Amino acid sequence: MDLGKGLRDILRKISGKPYIDESEVKLLIKEIQKILISSDVNIKLVFELSKRIEKNALDKEKMKELSLKEHVIKVVYDELVALMGREYAPRLDKHRILVCGLFGSGKTTSIGKLAYYYKTKGMSVALVGADCDRPAAKEQLEQLASQAGVNYYTEKEEKSSIRIVENALKKLKEEIIVVDSAGRSAFDEGLSEELKKMYEIIQPEEVYLVVSADIGQIAGKQTEAFKNAVPISGVIVTKLEGSGKGGGALSAVAAADTKIAFIGVGEKLKDFEIYNSDRFVGKLLGMPDIKGLMEKIKEIGTEQDLKVIEGDKFTIKTFYEQLKAAKKMGPLGNVLGMMGISDIPKEIVQQNEGKLKIYESIINSMTEEEREDALLLKRNMSRIERIAKGAGTTSEEVRGFLSQFEKINKIFGKFKNDRGFRKKVEKMMQGGNFKLPM
Ligand SMILES: Nc1nc2c(ncn2[C@@H]2O[C@H](COP(=O)(O)OP(=O)(O)O)[C@@H](O)[C@H]2O)c(=O)[nH]1
Ligand SMILES: [Mg+2]
Numbered sequence: 001m002d003l004g005k006g007l008r009d010i011l012r013k014i015s016g017k018p019y020i021d022e023s024e025v026k027l028l029i030k031e032i033q034k035i036l037i038s039s040d041v042n043i044k045l046v047f048e049l050s051k052r053i054e055k056n057a058l059d060k061e062k063m064k065e066l067s068l069k070e071h072v073i074k075v076v077y078d079e080l081v082a083l084m085g086r087e088y089a090p091r092l093d094k095h096r097i098l099v100c101g102l103f104g105s106g107k108t109t110s111i112g113k114l115a116y117y118y119k120t121k122g123m124s125v126a127l128v129g130a131d132c133d134r135p136a137a138k139e140q141l142e143q144l145a146s147q148a149g150v151n152y153y154t155e156k157e158e159k160s161s162i163r164i165v166e167n168a169l170k171k172l173k174e175e176i177i178v179v180d181s182a183g184r185s186a187f188d189e190g191l192s193e194e195l196k197k198m199y200e201i202i203q204p205e206e207v208y209l210v211v212s213a214d215i216g217q218i219a220g221k222q223t224e225a226f227k228n229a230v231p232i233s234g235v236i237v238t239k240l241e242g243s244g245k246g247g248g249a250l251s252a253v254a255a256a257d258t259k260i261a262f263i264g265v266g267e268k269l270k271d272f273e274i275y276n277s278d279r280f281v282g283k284l285l286g287m288p289d290i291k292g293l294m295e296k297i298k299e300i301g302t303e304q305d306l307k308v309i310e311g312d313k314f315t316i317k318t319f320y321e322q323l324k325a326a327k328k329m330g331p332l333g334n335v336l337g338m339m340g341i342s343d344i345p346k347e348i349v350q351q352n353e354g355k356l357k358i359y360e361s362i363i364n365s366m367t368e369e370e371r372e373d374a375l376l377l378k379r380n381m382s383r384i385e386r387i388a389k390g391a392g393t394t395s396e397e398v399r400g401f402l403s404q405f406e407k408i409n410k411i412f413g414k415f416k417n418d419r420g421f422r423k424k425v426e427k428m429m430q431g432g433n434f435k436l437p438m
């Protein structure tokens with residue numbers, strides 16, 4: 001199963017629940033375990049992660065600023081980010097790069113991508129074709145160099161990669177020099193020796209290992225093996241766009257105490273990204289900017305914009321303020337879902353800016369009395385027509401607005417009448433600056 005879809009489904013489930021408690025958290029963890037293990041994440045890592053999620057999710061101290069549901073989503077998010085490694089910052093000064101990896105991992109392609117990346121940073125780049133093991137490897141790299149528009153050096157008939165590299169280093173003056181090394185179908189003593197020699201001659205500032213995401217957690221073992229030969233400064237994980245085992249590969253590399261430097265997400269030169277686990281996990285969860293969203297919720301919480309549901313009545317005025325406040329936070333559905341307000345009708349959640357403007361003028365055309373007591377407008381065609389005229393809109397629109405208000409009013413009515421439900425909701429919204437009508 002697709003890791004991202006799996007995780008999104010799990011989060012959607014908890015966002016759809018009216019509240020979550022300890023048993024819900026346990027259930028959530030079980031589902032996360034299942035999806036991670038089926039994505040080839042190491043079992044030991046999965047259990048460590050589960051323990052931390054459980055401990056942190058139920059830690060009352062850490063929950064002060066967010067509602068329980070937001071808090072749980074944040075804990076899950078933070079733990080996944082930690083599991084998948086950190087962010088990488090490639091150096092942008094003059095330096096030499098040695099790239100290693102097994103056959104078919106995407107080594108040569110990734111070198112082309114590196115060339116393209118540094119070129120777009122305005123640096124001069126040369127590639128060195130020193131993979132003498134794979135037929136046509138030199139020609140393949142030559143093509144990539146010309147596609148990327150960078151210099152290229154090789155000696156077609158030369159069988160010694162060491163000699164090619166020695167000559168290349170004498171000739172090339174570019175700021176970035178990237179060397180393609182021998183690939184083998186498996187890591188062995190011969191490859192280890194050759195890499196050590198290459199490392200000595202090149203004295204590279206960076207050594208990148210290329211692994212394909214589809215090998216899953218084996219990426220960890222491969223990283224360890226290569227690390228024993230040369231100091232790996234970062235791993236390039238390729239084919240991440242199509243592999244269901246991407247999470248397994250990334251977490252295994254991170255667990256091997258090695259940075260993930262870049263990721264390959266396609267066959268083209270530009271299908272290449274600097275790795276950032278925040279962004280990666282955000283994408284998986286379908287919340288590209290979860291950090292920003294959390295911060296906004298907190299910010300607005302402290303501005304007290306959302307404490308409008310005060311007093312004993314939910315009026316058109318409070319409804320409008322609520323919509324406006326939520327609107328500030330961006331995608332309304334997401335925000336309301338996170339706040340635990342899950343049973344708000346879809347059409348309200350999907351309110352767009354234009355609709356909000358119409359509502360604003362409708363509300364502006366009401367008398368103060370009407371804003372405080374919507375019952376005055378119920379089936380009162382003359383008032384509705386007056387408001388529509390004043391707002392420059394149709395009676396239909398006004399009636400639509402009123403019926404939406406009714407729906408929300410009913411939801412909040414539940415809070416008033418059901419003490420048990422109310423308690424749960426208050427607990428759920430703990431610290432969220434919400435006050436429910438008494
Ligand atoms: N979909 C996808 N294919 C890739 C990616 N990186 C490399 N490939 C493909 O993987 C195959 C092997 O790549 P190559 O660079 O020749 O591997 P090498 O033997 O390690 O040098 C080629 O068909 C590439 O187009 C990637 O990030 N995504
Ligand atoms: Mg190759």
